Amino acid sequence: MRSTVPLAALGLTLPRRRLFGAPLALASAAELVYDKLPQAGERTAPGPLSVRIGAGAIAGGIAAHVLGASIALGAATGGLAALASTFLFHRVRTEVARRVPPLAAAVGGDLLAIGSSAVALRLLAHES
Numbered sequence: 001m002r003s004t005v006p007l008a009a010l011g012l013t014l015p016r017r018r019l020f021g022a023p024l025a026l027a028s029a030a031e032l033v034y035d036k037l038p039q040a041g042e043r044t045a046p047g048p049l050s051v052r053i054g055a056g057a058i059a060g061g062i063a064a065h066v067l068g069a070s071i072a073l074g075a076a077t078g079g080l081a082a083l084a085s086t087f088l089f090h091r092v093r094t095e096v097a098r099r100v101p102p103l104a105a106a107v108g109g110d111l112l113a114i115g116s117s118a119v120a121l122r123l124l125a126h127e128s
Contacts, residue, residue, distance in 0.1 A: 002035070002113040003048075003055040003082070004028040009117040010062050013125070032110050036103060044090055049083070056082025063124055 008028035011021035034040055041048055060078015061071045089109060097105040 002028065002031055002110065003052040004031045005113045006059040006117045006120070007055055009114075009121050010059055013121060035110075036106055043086055049086060052082045052086050053079045056080075056085075063120075066124060067127055 004024065004027045008021065008024040011024035014020050043049065043052065057075040057079035060081065061075035063078070064071050064074020067074075089112075093105050093109050096108065100108075
């Protein structure tokens with residue numbers, strides 16, 4: 001999954017979306033493009049994995065805050081979800097790329113990340 005898509009989605013829903021949402025959306029778009037380049041690093045390497053866990057923790061903490069829940073628990077849940085989804089979707093993308101062109105597998109992963117973020121935001125809006 002993409003590390004910046006959930007943050008961009010959350011940022012675009014915040015009251016100060018011009019301040020937070022626009023830069024996060026640009027970072028997300030850059031990540032989507034960079035991921036397709038040959039020099040893109042392995043997402044399961046320690047550095048990129050740490051960034052993904054941190055982004056998941058931030059998104060989880062923000063979502064928990066919006067819901068009036070424990071920010072620490074939301075951050076922990078978001079970080080663990082990012083860790084698990086990194087390995088799960090890396091494996092899925094690798095398997096899919098054996099059957100379809102790698103770019104198609106990558107774009108499919110992008111659409112899945114964007115779609116799941118949209119669904120999560122709808123659920124979050126419904127609960128808040």
